[in-house]
Amino acid sequence: MAIAATEPTSVRSFGPATALSCRECGERYELTPRFACEFCFGPLEVAYDFGTVTRAEIESGPKSIWRYRSLLPVPDNVAELPNMSPGLTPLIRADRLAAELGLDSLHVKDDSGNPTHSFKDRVVAIAVEAARTFGFTTLSCSSTGNLAGAVGAAAARAGFDSCVFIPAGLEEAKVVMAAVYGGKVVALDGNYDDVNRFCSELIGSPEGEGWGFVNVNLRPYYGEGSKTLAYEIAEQLGWRLPDQIVVPIASGSQLTKIDKGFQELIAAGLVEDKPYRVFGAQATGCSPVARAWEQGHDVIQPVKPDTIAKSLAIGNPADGPYVLDIARRTGGSVEHVSDAEVVDAIKLLARTEGIFAETAGGVTTGVLRKLVREGRLDPKAETVVLNTGDGLKTLNAVDAGPTATIAPSLEAFTAAGLA
Amino acid sequence: MAIAATEPTSVRSFGPATALSCRECGERYELTPRFACEFCFGPLEVAYDFGTVTRAEIESGPKSIWRYRSLLPVPDNVAELPNMSPGLTPLIRADRLAAELGLDSLHVKDDSGNPTHSFKDRVVAIAVEAARTFGFTTLSCSSTGNLAGAVGAAAARAGFDSCVFIPAGLEEAKVVMAAVYGGKVVALDGNYDDVNRFCSELIGSPEGEGWGFVNVNLRPYYGEGSKTLAYEIAEQLGWRLPDQIVVPIASGSQLTKIDKGFQELIAAGLVEDKPYRVFGAQATGCSPVARAWEQGHDVIQPVKPDTIAKSLAIGNPADGPYVLDIARRTGGSVEHVSDAEVVDAIKLLARTEGIFAETAGGVTTGVLRKLVREGRLDPKAETVVLNTGDGLKTLNAVDAGPTATIAPSLEAFTAAGLA
The missing domain is CATH 3.40.50.1100 (Rossmann fold)
Structure with a gap:
């Protein structure tokens, strides 16, 4: 079923996508339900012929990821079909968190705003x-x-x-x-x-x-859905790439697709080409990629996960090697934080910005703090940190409850020392 | 502190708002932190001088309630201040739910998309x-x-x-x-x-x-914040008022402000004037307004709430009488459903539309179903139902769990009858 050229009959259903292409050997396939190369077993990716895409066209589109449909393998009429229309979640200017960490410019991309509250x-x-x-x-x-x-x-x-x-x-x-x-x-x-x-x-x-x-x-x-995080961050920054971005790693796919999204925006002339650094974040209890990074290995040694960051608990991350490549190429790194640091970071983000993150957001925020403390992130550069999930789904991670339970009277209020 | 005219010095901080005005006797006050009329103890409302507001101005504004800042008592630069920038939540075309209920056109205004997942x-x-x-x-x-x-x-x-x-x-x-x-x-x-x-x-x-x-x-x-629900619904319908809307009642404020918002849009020439019917929804276990409606009373008899719809559990709803007025004036009504119907409606909305509502959304969806069944809502007319909260906050209301827990093998999968 390998093909040499694009497949015209598929163009409408998959928009600008033309084929599947092996990430390792470049072999091309029709747009079918398959995921591994027949020849080298490498992962297949979507290949495109984008044509001209303009900022104006995107900005006048739906208030969801479908505004980027010219860059995605979806039908032209996708916005009219019954789907969840996710995306265009807030990019929140986080001045209070930035001040506490000692950063000049920080934004939180808060993907808990999606329909089921995760990316x-x-x-x-x-x-x-x-x-x-x-x-x-x-x-x-x-x-x-x-x-x-x-x-x-x-x-x-x-x-x-x-x-x-x-x-x-x-x-x-x-x-x-x-x-x-x-x-x-x-x-x-x-x-x-x-x-x-x-x-x-x-x-x-x-x-x-x-x-x-x-x-x-x-x-x-x-996997292409994760590119929309990159598109949105760039558009929400005023069509500009951030200098530094901190991304959680589970399988590693999201991080690689954010890099792919940035590269596509540059290639399409939608943003100026400039250097950016990609930092990967894992919980210590499931940090196979961070360990490979520390040890300078190219191969990921699988681990048995043991962390409260269950949404990142993939011990054998398929895209781990690609994550290492990207961190190396962009001058970033891959770091890990303990579960205690995750909880602390969830509370920090909540207290400073009113964002209640899932444990995964505690991992990225915790890694951000660690990177600043250790001087491995430029505090003057424009930084984005991802929160990919919602604190309501990992309630037990934070130990939060009423300050006091009292009778409904002023006397009780005063007696409890709350006044 | 009662004043006769508008207060020019307040204009900038409160945008188009000019005064507080008593809903009962019309007495006007400066824009200060007060809520009841000195003379008749009636509730105070914000009075405005809107000037000209255009659709184009709104559409080019922020992707939040601040796009309506020309209709709200907020500073002109509100979008730049550190706040939660809520709103512009999805208005979801609910064809599958409509088909199941026997409606021609139904939308769900899903306010679980707000930053803390409620209106x-x-x-x-x-x-x-x-x-x-x-x-x-x-x-x-x-x-x-x-x-x-x-x-x-x-x-x-x-x-x-x-x-x-x-x-x-x-x-x-x-x-x-x-x-x-x-x-x-x-x-x-x-x-x-x-x-x-x-x-x-x-x-x-x-x-x-x-x-x-x-x-x-x-x-x-x-209270004025609730008007933005009306603005958004009209804008998202293509600058048109719905024919029928089902709104939950706690204090009743939200329902009265949605009506106020529709009236303001008409007065400003932003939508065509047309009749619309407002239906209020309560849980049977806290239904003082629905009972007054049933009995034809103008006065609300307070109740002691006993319902799983805790976000609506206000036994002495301050705006109850105004709700009755609006339901009467618009040809709507005020209805209630049992806790069992609330749970059933949560599951119906989830199963047909992929929306996981809080108990309050079960109340509105349940009342919608009841109104259709009893022939008191026009099945051909354009209908909107509100979901004001998130199912993740009332998890215990629904009894949902794994279909089965099995060993990770094909044999176990087949043996469990899941294939």
Whole structure:
């Protein structure tokens, strides 16, 4: 099924996308539900012929990721289809946090503003359109929690059946959110890497036939959703790339796609070419990429995750080597912080900016603080830190409750020393 | 402090607002932190001199409620100040829910997209700007939960101290969210009406001096935030009023302000004048306004709330009589649904549209279904239903969990009958 040229009949359903292309050997394939190269087993990516894309065209588009549809593998009429229309989440000027950390200019890209309150709505939205085009009727995924909710909601909105797979023992909010939309939620005894292995097995079996696994056989499409984070940050900064960005690492895909998004904006002439530094953030309890970085290795040694940052708890991150490449090329690095630092950073972000982040946002904010303290980030340069999820989904991470419980009287109020 | 004319010195800080005006007797006051008429004890409202406001001006504004700043009592530069910039939440075309209910055209206004995931961010944002102008340093409120989180976050972002009051026994997520931003959270043994009484006592005491209670002494400003729901719905429908709208009732303020917002749009020539019907929604366990409606009374008989819809559990709703007026004038009504119907409606909305609503959204969706079933809503007319909060904050209302928990193997998957 490898092809040499673009496939004209696919152009409409996949917008500017022309083919799948192997990231390793460059072999090209039709736009089909496949994810690995037949020849070298490298991961497949979407290849495009963008044509001319203008700022004005984007700015006059929908208030969602669909304003960037000319840069995404989606149908031209995607904004009219029943989907979650995620994105265009706030880029928040964080002056109080910047002051506390000693930075001149800091923004928080707060992706808890998405429909199911994590960045996963972005990637799922693209995968759903691919699933629709390919005629799948069941949507599936392996998930650390946020993705399961995003798939459940998107499937409901778009009229798909869904069956999602999660490791047992996830946060209650994530499990409820995965299940409330009425699809099947299967908890597997094991960690995320076990769930992932199970899904690879299922997809090759008769039971998984006709299923669209958003992060397996639809992965090349799915991954492109993360580029929209880069597009939005640049547009929201006034069509300018930030100097420094701190990104969480689970599989590593998001970080690589943010870099891809920045590069595409430069190539399309939508922003000026300039250097930017990409920093990856992991929790110490699941830091295989940060460890490879520390040790100067190119290969990622898988680990068994043990951290409260469950949404980042992927012990065998597929895109780890690409993350190392990007950190090296851009002059960034890959760092990790302990669970205690994660909790502390969640509270810091809440107290200074009124943003209640998931543990993943504690990881990025904690790593940002560490980088500033250790002098490895330029405090004068324009910095963006990502919060990719919502504190409401990881409530137990923070130990927060009433200051006091009293009788409803002034006497009780005064007696409690609250006045 | 009553004044006869507008107060030019206030114009800049409060934008187009010119005075406070008594809703009952029309007496006018300077724009100060007060909420009741000295003469007749009626509630005070913000009066304006809008001048010319155009659709183009609004459409080119910020992607938040600040696009409507020419219609709100806020400083001209409000979008540059450190606040939560809520609003412009999605108006979701709900074709699958419409089909299931038998409606031709239905939209869900989903206010869970706000920064702290309830509509309260709208009202707090206006109150915070008033508090800033008045020089208050502590923000406070009586809250059924969502407001406490909204005040905590907004205070953190804007650099205020905060001390919020809630009834003991609220949902965990609401308590954690209220506390995580670092302000004081005081739980009072009693229900919301007890909390409200306590705050009125506190505000008249030396202990409450210099405090801005967003829903007490800042209430006239605060209330105006709800108008933005009306503005957004009209703009998102293509500058058109809906034919029918279903709105939850707690204090009743939101419903009255949505009506006010529609009327202002008509008066400003931003939409065509046309009839619209406003329907109020309560949970049976706290339905004093619906009962007054049923019985044809003008006076609200307070009740002791007993419902899972805690965000609507105000037994003595201040704006109840105004709600009855509006329902009567517009040809709407005020209805109630049981807690079981609330849960069922939450699941219906989730299953058909991928929207996970708080119990309050179950109340409005449940009432919508009831109105259609009983033939009291025109199924051919353009209908909007409000979801004002987030299912993540009332997790326990829905009994949702994994379909199955199994070993990560194909055999286990097949054996569990999941294939």
